[in-house]
Amino acid sequence: MKVAKFGGSSVADAGQFKKVREIVEANADRRVVVVSAAGKSATESIKVTDLLIEVEKLRDAGEDYRPVFKHIERRFVGIRDALGLNVAIENDLQKIEKRIENCSHDYLVSRGEFLTAKLMADFLGFQFIDAARFLVFDGHKVNYGESINRLRDFLSVNTQIVVPGFYGVDETGQIHIMARGGGDVSGAVLANLVDADLYENWTDVSGIKMADPRIVDHSRRINELTYDELQELSYMGVSVFQEEAIKPVEQRQIPIAILNTNHPEEDGTLVEKTVHRDQDQLVTGVAGKKDYVIISIKKYQLNKRFDIMAKVFSEIQRFNVPFEYVSSGTDSFSFLVKKDQLAGQLNAILTALKKCDLDSVTLDQDVALVAAVSHELSERPANAGKILDFLNDSQIKVHLVIQEGSDIKVVFGVANKDYEKTIKKIYRNINSKTKKLRMAI
Ligand SMILES: Nc1ncnc2c1ncn2[C@@H]1O[C@H](COP(=O)(O)OP(=O)(O)O)[C@@H](O)[C@H]1O
Numbered sequence: 001m002k003v004a005k006f007g008g009s010s011v012a013d014a015g016q017f018k019k020v021r022e023i024v025e026a027n028a029d030r031r032v033v034v035v036s037a038a039g040k041s042a043t044e045s046i047k048v049t050d051l052l053i054e055v056e057k058l059r060d061a062g063e064d065y066r067p068v069f070k071h072i073e074r075r076f077v078g079i080r081d082a083l084g085l086n087v088a089i090e091n092d093l094q095k096i097e098k099r100i101e102n103c104s105h106d107y108l109v110s111r112g113e114f115l116t117a118k119l120m121a122d123f124l125g126f127q128f129i130d131a132a133r134f135l136v137f138d139g140h141k142v143n144y145g146e147s148i149n150r151l152r153d154f155l156s157v158n159t160q161i162v163v164p165g166f167y168g169v170d171e172t173g174q175i176h177i178m179a180r181g182g183g184d185v186s187g188a189v190l191a192n193l194v195d196a197d198l199y200e201n202w203t204d205v206s207g208i209k210m211a212d213p214r215i216v217d218h219s220r221r222i223n224e225l226t227y228d229e230l231q232e233l234s235y236m237g238v239s240v241f242q243e244e245a246i247k248p249v250e251q252r253q254i255p256i257a258i259l260n261t262n263h264p265e266e267d268g269t270l271v272e273k274t275v276h277r278d279q280d281q282l283v284t285g286v287a288g289k290k291d292y293v294i295i296s297i298k299k300y301q302l303n304k305r306f307d308i309m310a311k312v313f314s315e316i317q318r319f320n321v322p323f324e325y326v327s328s329g330t331d332s333f334s335f336l337v338k339k340d341q342l343a344g345q346l347n348a349i350l351t352a353l354k355k356c357d358l359d360s361v362t363l364d365q366d367v368a369l370v371a372a373v374s375h376e377l378s379e380r381p382a383n384a385g386k387i388l389d390f391l392n393d394s395q396i397k398v399h400l401v402i403q404e405g406s407d408i409k410v411v412f413g414v415a416n417k418d419y420e421k422t423i424k425k426i427y428r429n430i431n432s433k434t435k436k437l438r439m440a441i
């Protein structure tokens with residue numbers, strides 16, 4: 001059995017629904033379908049999930065949210081009518097509208113998936129199974145035992161189901177949503193629960209490219225990836241696949257295929273435990289994220305001053321800011337944090353650090369992180385130096401390099417303004433090197 005998850009762009013309008021049906025009907029093994037909320041399309045510039053978030057913001061500000069909700073309503077009724085379906089989607093929309101004043105964030109924001117799945121189930125002639133009936137969370141973790149117990153009631157030899165992604169329920173039965181992009185996680189959890197042969201993730205690109213196609217035109221596709229490489233690329237910003245969606249399938253060694261709803265005939269990316277790859281390839285993929293802040297502290301022989309380090313950590317702890325990376329030297333220590341995670345606490349953190357008897361506290365703002373990912377890097381970490389060399393040749397100032405011993409990635413900190421240039425440089429260099437090597441053989 002295959003689990004097929006269709007992302008927001010794949011279900012954005014009636015035309016996309018038709019492509020989904022063709023794909024599902026092309027293979028009888030595609031019996032579990034998971035959908036995200038209708039996303040952006042040629043005529044709709046905002047995802048339904050973001051429209052629902054807007055409704056909540058207006059509600060909380062005491063402003064009129066009805067025009068935005070009416071827009072959502074028109075989208076779903078429009079899809080229903082264009083496909084000639086009989087689902088009384090107005091009833092569901094009315095129920096949701098009645099609850100807006102008093103409902104939770106998670107309930108409201110999850111309704112895009114609920115409504116999209118209802119329409120899709122009718123269109124495919126599959127059974128609609130609300131994720132709220134079986135997908136149970138303990139805190140932020142899926143309770144697999146309880147979820148499979150509940151899902152079993154809906155599974156039979158002829159199972160053909162459509163499930164809304166992105167949400168389940170908590171221990172008390174209240175709707176619980178996942179992090180953004182969580183539809184991928186729902187698909188992966190379902191693949192785990194039904195022990196699928198393959199987890200298909202249908203999106204609007206033909207697989208994962210070596211670099212973000214919005215930055216590098218005609219970026220080459222990565223034909224095969226390991227789970228680890230995908231994990232690192234997703235963590236470092238490849239938005240095609242949510243990083244938390246890897247563990248559930250990896251646990252059961254279920255391969256992932258990343259495919260294009262708009263071009264199902266094209267090959268995609270296959271993700272498995274191990275892959276056979278061209279030995280000369282320096283890097284499998286490159287990805288990154290903008291808007292980091294580096295806070296660096298200096299103190300003579302800091303590596304021996306545990307009293308000072310303890311003071312620094314106890315000050316920092318009060319702010320509850322998650323640090324993505326830390327790097328240390330004999331006399332220095334740096335914390336890397338995403339700007340939006342600081343939530344306006346930067347000045348307070350700096351003031352607190354200044355009380356810690358340090359020689360200096362410095363700040364590097366508007367930093368982007370760019371990661372080159374490859375299994376090769378864990379075996380030949382010195383390869384990172386080659387990348388550093390050609391960044392240097394391109395006059396890109398590298399503020400920091402992070403690479404741990406057995407790591408499969410090396411991360412470079414550059415200025416935000418050099419972000420796109422850095423990605424392009426790494427991409428061009430690794431590809432021209434591969435070509436030259438081939439010509440020489
Ligand atoms: N390395 C990459 N390879 C492919 N796509 C990428 C990459 N990095 C970023 N993307 C972007 O991810 C998008 C697909 O993710 P997303 O919008 O979440 O899809 P969906 O709506 O199917 O869930 C692509 O349209 C592409 O612009």
Ligand SMILES: N[C@@H](CC(=O)OP(=O)(O)O)C(=O)O
Nearest residue numbers: 007008036049180181182183
């Ligand atoms: N709709 C949710 C969940 C999701 O996975 O969406 P998408 O498949 O469009 O990335 C979001 O926008 O975050």
